[in-house]
Amino acid sequence: MRIVLLGPPGSGKGTQAQKLGRNLGLPHVGMGDMLREALKNRTSLGERAKEFMDSGKLVPDSIILELLGERMKGTKEGFILDGFPRTLEQAKRLGALLEKERENLDAVINLKVREETILRRLPGRLVCSECGKVYQRANLSSSTQRCPSCGAPLLSRTDDVSDTLKKRIEIYLEHTHPLIDYYKKKGILQDVSGEGNPQEVFDRIVKILN
Numbered sequence: 014m015r016i017v018l019l020g021p022p023g024s025g026k027g028t029q030a031q032k033l034g035r036n037l038g039l040p041h042v043g044m045g046d047m048l049r050e051a052l053k054n055r056t057s058l059g060e061r062a063k064e065f066m067d068s069g070k071l072v073p074d075s076i077i078l079e080l081l082g083e084r085m086k087g088t089k090e091g092f093i094l095d096g097f098p099r100t101l102e103q104a105k106r107l108g109a110l111l112e113k114e115r116e117n118l119d120a121v122i123n124l125k126v127r128e129e130t131i132l133r134r135l136p137g138r139l140v141c142s143e144c145g146k147v148y149q150r151a152n153l154s155s156s157t158q159r160c161p162s163c164g165a166p167l168l169s170r171t172d173d174v175s176d177t178l179k180k181r182i183e184i185y186l187e188h189t190h191p192l193i194d195y196y197k198k199k200g201i202l203q204d205v206s207g208e209g210n211p212q213e214v215f216d217r218i219v220k221i222l223n
């Protein structure tokens with residue numbers, strides 16, 4: 014099965030992707046993790062990505078797609094993709110990449126969460142000032158002050174966190190709207206409520222996939 018998980022920052026998307034990967038025996042391919050790994054291992058793609066990151070630029074799609082292509086070579090049985098695609102352009106390029114391998118996506122899970130719910134989940138969370146990734150304080154070592162995914166400072170004061178998150182959610186919705194339409198037209202989009210506890214959300218996803 015080839016599954017894409019979509020959801021705004023704070024929707025619990027990463028947690029669900031991990032759970033789903035374990036449950037279905039499929040690799041969880043997180044874009045942030047993949048990039049971090051490439052940087053750590055100093056692969057040639059990682060080095061190229063680093064140049065952009067060091068100069069404060071976004072890593073271009075072409076590099077991300079190459080990374081993804083490499084990663085997917087070992088995933089004939091399928092994958093859970095989390096953090097990619099983020100734009101319509103990326104979705105089309107992912108489609109082309111899969112088509113080349115005569116593969117296609119089975120489902121795109123769109124986690125829907127109300128903004129109030131995301132903000133209510135905030136106490137004890139840290140949010141990245143740059144990429145908007147949300148972390149549980151308990152899951153990071155106490156000395157961590159920077160985003161493990163992109164290296165930017167983490168915000169912990171509730172008002173900073175909520176301002177940053179509100180902005181991130183807005184940007185997210187703006188960018189993913191065309192993406193969601195695109196997958197809807199392909200007939201593979203599945204809206205799933207992200208309200209409730211992680212197990213409840215997980216049960217909903219599994220029910221839809223069965």
Ligand SMILES: [Zn+2]
Nearest residue numbers: 141144160163
């Ligand atoms: Zn970050």
